[in-house]
Amino acid sequence: MPRQHPRLASSISMPTLCLVLGLSAVPELALAETQPRHFQIPAGTLSSALTRFAGQAGVSLSVDPALVAGKQSPVLSGQYSVQEGFARLLQGTGLQLQAVGTDSYTLVPIASEGAALEIAPTTIQSLQAGAALEGERYAGGQVVRRGSQGLLGSRDFMDTPFSMTTYSSESIKAQQARTLSDMVASDPSVRTTNPAGGRFEQFTVRGFSLFNSDVSYGGLYGVLPTYSIDMEMADRVDIIKGPSQLINGISPRGSVGGGINIVPKHAGDAPLSEFTASYASDSQLGGAVDVSRRFGDQDQFGVRFNGVKQAGDTPWDKQSVDRQMAVVGLDFRGERLRLSTDFGHTERYTDAPQERVLVGALAKVPDADKVRHNYAQKWSKARTHDTFGMINGEFDVNDSLMVYGAVGARESNHDFLRHNVPISNDAGDFVVAPRGFTRDESVRTAIAGLRNWFDTGSVSHEVNLSASYFYMDFENGDTRYATGNSNLYDPVATPKPGLPTRPSSSTYTENRFTGVALSDTLGFLDDRLLLTLGARWQRVQVDDWEDGVKGETAYDEEKLSPSGGILFKATDQLSLYANYMEGLSQGKIAPGTASNEDEIFPPFISRQLEVGAKYDFGRYALTASAFRIKQPAYETNAVTRVFGPNGKRENTGLELSLFGEPVKGVRLLGGVMYIHSELKDTLDSRFDGNRAPATPSYNVNLGAEWDVPTVEGLTLTARGIHSSSQYLDQANSKKIDGWERYDLGARYAFKVEGRDVTLRASVENVLNDRYWASAGASDDSEAGLTLSAPRTWLLSTTVAF
Template identity: 60%
Template sequence: MPLTPLLRPLSTPLLLLALGLPTLACADATARRSFDVPAGSLAGALTRFAGQAGVSLSVDPALVSGRSSAGLQGEYGVEEGFQALLRGSGLQLLPAGQGGYTLVPQAQPVEGAHELPSTTINGEGFGPASDAYAGGQVARRGNQGLLGERDFMETPFNMTSLTSEALQNQQARTLADAVANDPSVRTTNPSAGRFEQFSVRGFSLYNSDVAYGGLYGVLPTYSIDMEMVERVDILKGPGALLNGLAPNGSIGGGVNIEPKRAGDTPLTEFTALYASAGQAGGHVDIGRRFGEDQRFGLRLNAVRQSGDTEWDHQSLDREATVLGFDVRGERARLSLDVGHQERDVDAPMERVGLAANVKVPKAKDVHHNFAQPWSYSRAKDTFGALRGEYDISDSLMLYGAFGARKGDYDFLRHNVLVNNNSGRFTVSPRAFQREEDVRTATVGARSWFNTGPVGHTLNLSLNRFELTFDNSGARYANGVSNLFEPVALPSPGTPTAPDDPTHTETVLSSLALADTLSFADDTVLLTLGARLQRVEVDSSTDGIPDQAYDERATSPAMGLVWRTTEQLSLYMNYMEGLTQGQTAPETAENSGEVFAPFRSKQLEVGAKYDMGRFSTTLSLFRIERPMYYTDAAGYLRDDGEQRNQGLELNLFGEPLDGVRVLGGAMFLDATQVRTVGGVNDGKRPVGAPIVNANLGLEWDIPAVQGLTLSARMIHTSSQYLDTANTQKLDAWQRYDLGARYAMKLGGKDVTLRASVENVLDKAYWASANVPEGTATGMTMSTPRTWLVSATVGF
């Protein structure tokens, strides 16, 4: 964290920015260290950089008046960083005594003025910068809500931030493809199903809990396309302090998505897309900056892909358009993102549930899509987010954001609950219509100042999330089918019974205060904070009020980072959170019932080692929260407590020239406690494998310039489907292979990509859904899938 300057006007027309402490004035100008200076006025950027560097800077205010800076993030020497901030300003640096500098116009030939080597700055103003770590697959910094964006070495959490470059090279289509890189995250719903859902550290994560630049509930509810994404931040552990209450909890961790911004270099790209079985389409990406000092930016991303999938009688049609606009002013930054996404799936694959005492079927015996051909999923989302920052002074910034989404969903589906060892299940068609309206906002202030030898970054944040949704539907006559030999039944006719319409209004509001204290030249960073939270839920069925909650709680949080060396950071955190209770899904007999809010707790310690080109994070964690399960009668219940503790190892970087690594492992010790009558005490929870492991490799072939080969292995150990631990899924491995070739063709940049997922075409049960999910059951693996794309830059 920066040691914020003390501003002292002198009797001369010079403004002395006395930054840092006298004991830090002799900072080594050549030593490299991590800096995080946001875009804004040049005076503010220089002030913050000098404060973080522990040097003083004297400058005539007239020289910097009216000038702006793109800021910088990453590792720099003192003089190297100053030169980066001054690029294009017409100013140059002049030493002014030990640990001090001044600025002069470049037009003045001054003896001793520094002509420093050129430095490339990737900052893009308000929004994420392309400060990729070695190898380009992971960004150095990620979004941490009210704490701002931080370098991963100065973060008291386990966080991995995937870049748009990595997503494009892996041909990621949705968020499920992106999070497949992280060993602590697993997808718990079938590919090309009605929706995507995930498990982080053994706890559910819903798309509604995926933040969009720190705002919950703005992104599409059921699936999120990756073409709109600049960066995916995967944060492990509860994040209530950072972004407020997540709509569905995010107990094991959360995901934040940063939108794309126009860079300083004009961009026009078209990517042709193809996936095996006939899904063809294209993606357009256009970015431009214009105006004085390129202050205004526009970024357009549009994608359309449709066709048959690997499963019989299944087709998928997805399209999305997102337009981003941003302004970089001297003291103000503003951005606006507006998007629309549609996703239509015919015969979406369903999870497979098992009745009590039924043996787990062999996945290799499932050869066909067991969803009825007439089933479908239709989802439309229109969303937007407005964000702004304003520098009141060089040590005080105000910020705010507002987001909204309108969602319309239409489903015709059926459960797959196998009731005997021969694979028989009853087809119970149900139609659902759902409308969602989300409004969310955050306002806050961030201030930098010193108290004696201690630096402070004080954050104040107020968050509010409002969700209104209406459910309606109908049931149809039952039929019978089989998991191994599906029976195509007639399309449903006249409904046998309508479902009672439900209406739910949820308001999540909170106020947070946090202070990050920096000691000993920023080598020790201590974050202390608390969030006052309120959960209000009103639910009614067929117009009759039946549930209401209004709960309040104060959740403390603490994070500590000790940078023992420039390469090694030790950290710890303790987090508490109040979370809205689970809502019984449409598949439950008590559909629509909203459970009371609950508390969760996490304690985590870890170490991060950055070797410059290769980095590793080792974490030990413990998370506690209440449990949910679906009983034999089909009712969602709450019972007991789930305790997940484990060890995580994350790896990323480019340890050798042309060789990139991305992966790690999670070892999970999960248990049930305080269950009714102690029946399941000591047993493993549903969907909690002992070991998850990922290893992704890329190799640039030296003999063929532009050619890269890639491979990835994903492993998940065995896991239980039921709380009694009588139904167990086998361990599985998936292997992916790929290649890409970058070249010049007709004077244009062209990149060809081809990959195959599940290259061995192995069938397996990929996950057992955690019990609080919207439909309990097993997730079928996706068959071998070919992905081909060609990107042309104009």
């Protein structure tokens, strides 16, 4: 896990009579005060050390600045309770801790009278949990304060000069999320753009496309499965808004609207043994196991296993899904060395997977409410196998210098028998053109870097230097068969494909991305003003061959991309920030629906400017941001069917988000995103000023949980999701209506013979509305309408054993 060196809002050396340090405590802290935890606080001024410790411990500390002025603190490296940690930091200072309330303390001179807190002697232990702690969760446990930020390490969201939300494993369980598409449904900045019963997952972040290939695993791109990511392997989900090339490097498919990082599961301090039995309508039954243990005389070795098997029919006729996953995480916690390795295998089999609906030039937008049956042919299928793994390591050279590195790999085999759904008229007729498609992928990726903390006078520095390498080769096989006819509203069964009508062809592609990044976060005014300056040099190399003949679209380009961010902690609760980021992204690839299928376009540059504010109320938080992102626009010409660039698009937007527990027993999670997406510099200025396709003006999410006061352990849940209308094309000649989805649920936690049991029940799309959830992905090759999932029941029981 990344080493934590937080820069918290409070500072004891400011010229005020009393300053409140740290965070409002979570309910579990009363127990945590007496239980050892793992801390890593470098030597330095006493004010800085107390600030860091209070933030990591999640307590409040009020201090007279005069008491700590000029005092120094030793290194704190080991396992301590909250009280023991403070005692160690205060040793030899003439000060001691005094409780002034629940999870609140002050410092007093040892000679002063009063109810000073007596601290028993403690034995210093080596740092077994590594230098990083999982950040404290906001009340209710849905959102984590601290998230992984690639080059910049792990930071509290209040110290981050960009928008970011980290969802916890508790949130994943509460939503009964099976895949990443289920999990991101809570975020207003993210939308799923492929059918739930489809071959693959794809998303938009701030209106720009993000493929599964661009989802990182422990900070490494390309390691996770290409088409679907099971949530049972995720400990946390980091969602970063806006271009993230500085902190994460260039992504395999060139996403610019944001990034998603999956944090792998590793063994915690307490043993864990859980089994979850699940049901999803129509008749999907499954079981998942989560087991972890620590070993060694100081619990320095950890192992965690997660496995899942779920199979059965979905609510759509003819469709079934069978998914399997097994992931093992091993870790070592030494005094200065931390190592972890994660490896896994997933398989997914889908019969009759749904495709996006393509609307022809002479057809109107079909009526989603009339689509009552699965329009995919019974013989269509999707088979995916992914085997992956990675190794991470960190070593503290000394108290102010850390080196780190990671390597990862993946081998994947995919086999599809599918057909597009191109509606040609208002009646919903389309031609079924069967296509056999295979894809074999091989990925090798690595990062290495160092992180150095030091001061120059009154200015603190956190310097990060890293180098990255990503290699992926893949081979696509393509076979075509005789066509048939069907209808969107009244599907017609066509014969299973027999002999090919066109010889099989293959395309082989190699991608190599290399980069070097350097950043420095400078802290002024006792770290109340943080300035991050950085740049990443990136090189993109792409080569391709078709049936052994080298293609003409290969390229080798490089660019130095500067980025910067500034954050000012106006108060202990309020952070104001601004950032500018730009990055090089891999060029788009023409889709299978285009006449120039698989043509690779040159890299492009994206740019973002953002300003925002974050207010931390302790038990909950509010964030607001305004952003502008620019990049080239792409389209498939409606007449020629040629895919290529056409002008530029500019997304200007506002985001508001809320998470936490504003009222005890009531938790909220959601927000609003507004986007004004405009096309510019299109061919002959034909579409200038039009709205970019597949981009709603508004996304609204609001989820709520209520702990029923009269029934201990019972929680009722509800969620509403809304997206406004979207255009299908750059001409803005066709559009889909806005839509709403409502979910309801409940969970009940209790004990049976001392064992924890949790029952969960929820229903998604309670009203069983049928609507077009997306008009595709506005900035890439995958256009088409995404049909909503019908009413879906989810049931699960988790038992600790």
